[in-house]
Amino acid sequence: MSRRRAPVIAGAVGAVMVALLVLLAVADPSTDSASSPLLGRAAPAVRSETLDGTPFELARRKGSWVVLNFFNSTCVPCRNEHPVLVAFAGEQTKAKDPVELYTVVNDDSDTAVEAFFDANGGDWPRIRDDDGAIAVAFGVAKVPETWVIDPNGFVRLRIIGEMTRGFLEDKIGAMRAADAGTVGS
């Protein structure tokens, strides 16, 4: 009896091992770094002020698409990305329904950030995050990171790392078109 059962047990164990191997081979390698528990949910409450002292509250930006770019002036990808954001901001000044762009200063000094913007352009508001509360609320561990919040205040997109030219415009355009289609249908 046990001699007959042994091959069955060995076969079952082998099958489980093979199934685990297949699972490991075909599973998502978890490189989808742009995922976040916040996507599709209401954006975290953000209350702070800009570097020039103007109060900022994310909830008050409802009605507009908002882009939050987490930035540090010593981070190379952030510096590389800056011209892309300057171009994006320039396009928005001409748009009918412009996207609001904000830089969230991450672990950096006011003077360093202002000096960088003075030298490299960009006149959008820079938000203070001295204690890292905004970064923690959005789950930002490394910069640059960019988040898109829709006019209803829901988090729609997270972009980790340096963006290429046109990427943000394309993504927001696609989301706007999808929303218009949903509303229209």
Add this chain to the structure above:
Amino acid sequence: MSSLAARVKSWPAWMLMGLTVVVLLTVGGTRDNGPLTQSDRIDSIARRVACPTCDGESVYASRAPASEAIRNQIAREVAGARLTDDQIIAGIASSFDARVLLVPRATGIDALVWVLPVAAGVCAVTGLGLAFRRWRRDPAMPTAEDESLVGGLLADRDHFDDRDLP
């Protein structure tokens, strides 16, 4: 009465008592009395959260900016005194995801981390118990072939012993 005394004096009862003493001493000696101050509470929560930018380091041990920010958040929540430790950690995990949890949750698929070792242990002990029971019930008896083999070997030994004697 005498049979009861004999049973009490038997070794399983002593084993059980010894085991109970060891378990109680272990639990008593290692029991966490909880954080004593607000700073202790911040540290104890920070020890349960993984640094999101490091490998295998807790927020408590890490000096990375992201860990500093999380520590600040924990300190704010503790100072606010509105949330329990678990709620504070759940709030952080809701932004960063469950990868920042050094102690896995006991719900959902994470619960498998807790359940599987226990289930495996129960299965192993049950399997051993069944095997021991079967071995006791059906002791392996030597076959005729075994007996003839041993008999032959013994005969050979006797033969050599006789020959070696002076």
